[in-house]
Amino acid sequence: MSLPHMSESTEMYLKALAELGDRDVSIARLAERLGVTPVSANEMIRRLGEQGLVAHMPYKGVTLTEKGREAAANVLRRQRLWEVFLYEHLKIEWAKIYELACSLEHATAPEVTEALAAFLGNPTVCPRGNPIPDANGAFAPLEGRSLREMAAGETVTVRAVNATSTEVLKYLQEKGILPGARVTVIEAAPLDGPLTLLVNGREAALGLSMAEFVIVEKTVNEGR
Amino acid sequence: MSLPHMSESTEMYLKALAELGDRDVSIARLAERLGVTPVSANEMIRRLGEQGLVAHMPYKGVTLTEKGREAAANVLRRQRLWEVFLYEHLKIEWAKIYELACSLEHATAPEVTEALAAFLGNPTVCPRGNPIPDANGAFAPLEGRSLREMAAGETVTVRAVNATSTEVLKYLQEKGILPGARVTVIEAAPLDGPLTLLVNGREAALGLSMAEFVIVEKTVNEGR
DNA sequence: AAAAATGTTATGGTTGACCTTATTATTTCA
DNA sequence: TGAAATAATAAGGTCAACCATAACATTTTT
Ligand SMILES: [Mn+2]
Ligand SMILES: [Mn+2]
Ligand SMILES: [Mn+2]
Ligand SMILES: [Mn+2]
Numbered sequence: 001m002s003l004p005h006m007s008e009s010t011e012m013y014l015k016a017l018a019e020l021g022d023r024d025v026s027i028a029r030l031a032e033r034l035g036v037t038p039v040s041a042n043e044m045i046r047r048l049g050e051q052g053l054v055a056h057m058p059y060k061g062v063t064l065t066e067k068g069r070e071a072a073a074n075v076l077r078r079q080r081l082w083e084v085f086l087y088e089h090l091k092i093e094w095a096k097i098y099e100l101a102c103s104l105e106h107a108t109a110p111e112v113t114e115a116l117a118a119f120l121g122n123p124t125v126c127p128r129g130n131p132i133p134d135a136n137g138a139f140a141p142l143e144g145r146s147l148r149e150m151a152a153g154e155t156v157t158v159r160a161v162n163a164t165s166t167e168v169l170k171y172l173q174e175k176g177i178l179p180g181a182r183v184t185v186i187e188a189a190p191l192d193g194p195l196t197l198l199v200n201g202r203e204a205a206l207g208l209s210m211a212e213f214v215i216v217e218k219t220v221n222e223g224r
Numbered sequence: 225m226s227l228p229h230m231s232e233s234t235e236m237y238l239k240a241l242a243e244l245g246d247r248d249v250s251i252a253r254l255a256e257r258l259g260v261t262p263v264s265a266n267e268m269i270r271r272l273g274e275q276g277l278v279a280h281m282p283y284k285g286v287t288l289t290e291k292g293r294e295a296a297a298n299v300l301r302r303q304r305l306w307e308v309f310l311y312e313h314l315k316i317e318w319a320k321i322y323e324l325a326c327s328l329e330h331a332t333a334p335e336v337t338e339a340l341a342a343f344l345g346n347p348t349v350c351p352r353g354n355p356i357p358d359a360n361g362a363f364a365p366l367e368g369r370s371l372r373e374m375a376a377g378e379t380v381t382v383r384a385v386n387a388t389s390t391e392v393l394k395y396l397q398e399k400g401i402l403p404g405a406r407v408t409v410i411e412a413a414p415l416d417g418p419l420t421l422l423v424n425g426r427e428a429a430l431g432l433s434m435a436e437f438v439i440v441e442k443t444v445n446e447g448r
Numbered sequence: 449a450a451a452a453a454t455g456t457t458a459t460g461g462t463t464g465a466c467c468t469t470a471t472t473a474t475t476t477c478a
Numbered sequence: 479t480g481a482a483a484t485a486a487t488a489a490g491g492t493c494a495a496c497c498a499t500a501a502c503a504t505t506t507t508t
Contacts, residue, residue, distance in 0.1 A: 009465065028485075040466055042486065047464085059474055059485060090339035100336055107331040112324055115314035233495065252455070264496055266456065271494085283455060283504055 008106040011075045013044055014053060015105075017064050018072035019162065024061030033164070073137035074113075078105040080126035080133075081116050087127040088120070094127060094178065095169035102164075129160025129179035129215070147183070147195070147206070147214035155184040156216035163213040175204040177214060232330040235299045237268055238277060239329075241288050242296035243386065248285030257388070297361035298337075302329040304350035304357075305340050311351040312344070318351060318402065319393035326388075353384030353403035353439070371407070371419070371430070371438035379408040380440035387437040399428040401438060 006014075016033050017025055031041035045062055048054045053068035064072055082101035086092045092100065108116075114135060117123075124132050124139075133139040144159045158181045163169055176199045177183065186203065187196040195206045206214075230238075240257050241249055255265035269286055272278045277292035288296055306325035310316045316324065332340075338359060341347075348356055348363075357363040368383045382405045387393055400423045401407065410427065411420040419430045430438075 007464075026485085036465090037467070038485075039468080039487085044465075086336065086339075090336065090343055092335065092339055096335070100333055103331040103333065104328065104336075107327040109324055109327065111316065111320070112310065112314065112328075115310075115316055119314055231494075250455080260495090261497065262455075263457085263498080268495075282457095 006071065009044065010048065010051075010053070011071070011106055013041075013048060014064065014068055014072040015075040015079065017054065017062060018069070018076060019164070022064045022069060022072070024057075024063055026061050027056075030062065070137045073133040073139065075105055076130075076139075077117075077133045077135070077137075078108045078113050080128075080130060081113065081120060081123070082108070083126040083128065084120050084123050084132075085116065093173075095166055095173040097127060098164050098169060099166045127179070128162070129158070130162065142215055144215045144217045146212050147185075147216045148208050148211040150185045150188070150195075150216065152185050152188050155182065155219050157182055157219045158214060159217050160215040161213060162215060163210065168210055168213070171210070172214070175206070176200045176202070177204070177206070182219060183216065230295065233268065234272065234275075234277070235295070235330055237265075237272060238288065238292055238296040239299040239303065241278065241286060242293070242300060243388070246288045246293060246296070248281075248287055250285050251280075254286065294361045297357040297363065299329055300354075300363075301341075301357040301359070301361075302332045302337050304352075304354060305337065305344060305347070306332070307350040307352065308344050308347050308356075309340065317397075319390055319397040321351060322388050322393060323390045351403070352386070353382070354386065366439055368439045368441045370436050371409075371440045372432050372435040374409045374412070374419075374440065376409050376412050379406065379443045381406055381443045382438060383441050384439040385437060386439060387434065392434055392437070395434070396438070399430070400424045400426070401428070401430070406443060407440065 012034060013030070016030055020029060020033065027041050027045060028038050030045075031038040034041065036044075045054060045056050048068070049056050052065055053071060054062050054064055056062050079098075079101050082104045083097045086097040086100055087094060117135070126132055129142075131139040131142060142160055147156065147158075150156060158177060158179050160179055161169070161172055161177070163172065172178070175197075177197075181199055184198040185195055186198055189195070192208055194208065195211055197204045197206055236258060237254070240254055244253060244257065251265050251269060252262050254269075255262040258265065260268075269278060269280050272292070273280050276289055277295060278286050278288055280286050303322075303325050306328045307321045310321040310324055311318060341359070350356055353366075355363040355366060366384055371380065371382075374380060382401060382403050384403055385393070385396060385401070387396065396402070399421075401421075405423055408422040409419055410422050413419070416432055418432065419435055421428045421430055
């Protein structure tokens with residue numbers, strides 16, 4: 001077992017596919033998230049297809065194979081374990097841990113991954129609220145809906161933040177939109193305009209493309 | 225300040241030069257340590273020269289510039305801090321930490337380096353006995369001589385192990401040739417033959433190319 | 449002072465992961 | 479049902495870091 005070691009680029013493609021929902025992801029969306037041109041993403045997807053990691057149905061999208069899904073889960077595991085370490089032990093700012101862990105993930109041997117997990121007490125959730133796959137790649141897929149879909153008047157609890165850009169994460173951090181936060185939608189502007197939110201007693205504006213990456217649950221009546 | 229980010233390859237060349245003594249290192253030796261051909265090392269050294277990181281005097285050797293020395297010290301800092309973490313906190317086998325830390329070192333942002341150092345309590349020595357440069361690149365160059373130069377009858381204390389191959393480190397670990405160990409040279413075979421040592425009451429044979437990487441100090445009479 | 453060994457440079461390749469600028473195919477929408 | 483938008487391919491490059499083989503230069507040894 002244990003593949004001959006994947007390149008950083010390969011791992012990032014697989015991880016991005018997993019983060020984007022791992023079925024029928026358009027190459028354009030993938031390219032955008034990875035910051036490459038669609039042509040480049042297309043080439044790379046062809047290579048990944050040849051290695052049996054993804055299946056590409058032209059005009060439909062890219063889907064991880066079982067092999068690809070496992071590899072992607074392993075990257076997510078490393079990423080999120082490092083996030084826990086950076087946040088809990090090194091006390092690094094929440095908004096920065098994604099990017100910093102994203103470098104470390106590719107340099108982490110299986111032995112280090114497992115020792116790190118043990119050191120951290122086998123956490124199952126990262127500081128951004130996302131589940132950490134276990135050593136076999138299994139994890140409970142995140143429940144909840146995107147904040148983007150919420151209507152005015154609804155009050156929700158933030159479960160996870162799926163954004164990856166440090167800039168976006170900084171904005172969310174400043175506004176207090178972190179896992180566990182209670183958020184009320186005051187207004188959803190028309191024409192795909194921004195949401196106006198109430199977070200921790202303060203108002204915050206949030207564009208839909210950012211709201212998309214905030215995963216929430218309807219707040220069940222659990223006392224105030 | 226802070227360079228535009230060096231490639232892993234660049235960092236490894238600089239680190240190897242620092243480990244090999246950082247003045248007048250022959251390209252052949254460098255190539256050997258890095259596992260590339262002399263021609264490849266030559267090309268790379270030309271590139272590093274263009275970037276002002278090394279100076280190459282043909283037929284004399286390669287020497288780090290001040291800029292190169294600083295960059296190399298920073299790589300060593302990251303490498304050795306990770307070694308401490310892997311050994312002390314993740315409880316990874318001594319012989320494996322060099323190689324595992326050697327991957328992590330290139331993926332470690334300055335912010336992580338400094339937070340890690342603080343987390344570890346700003347250690348000044350790694351588990352292999354080598355000094356850890358401070359944030360400015362300063363460190364006490366290792367005192368002591370190579371075990372290779374010792375004559376029969378001498379008793380020495382191991383200060384550091386400069387080997388990098390996991391295989392070699394495993395051998396040394398098995399024989400107990402670790403920092404702090406008391407070693408007596410029983411015999412130095414002629415014709416560059418192996419040393420016979422007494423370590424922890426047991427005999428061990430050690431070829432000169434391995435002994436070269438074991439840095440020792442004459443044991444000062446400090447009790448029996 | 450040759451010869452041998454060692455070190456350097458020249459040439460020409462490869463590979464992965466990018467790029468741009470067409471061109472062509474498909475889907476979606478007016 | 480056509481036109482527009484979107485997606486895919488083709489074609490030709492770049493760049494870093496490797497490789498091998500061969501020619502040439504210097505140093506070391508005999
Ligand atoms: Mn990454
Ligand atoms: Mn390394
Ligand atoms: Mn060339
Ligand atoms: Mn081509």
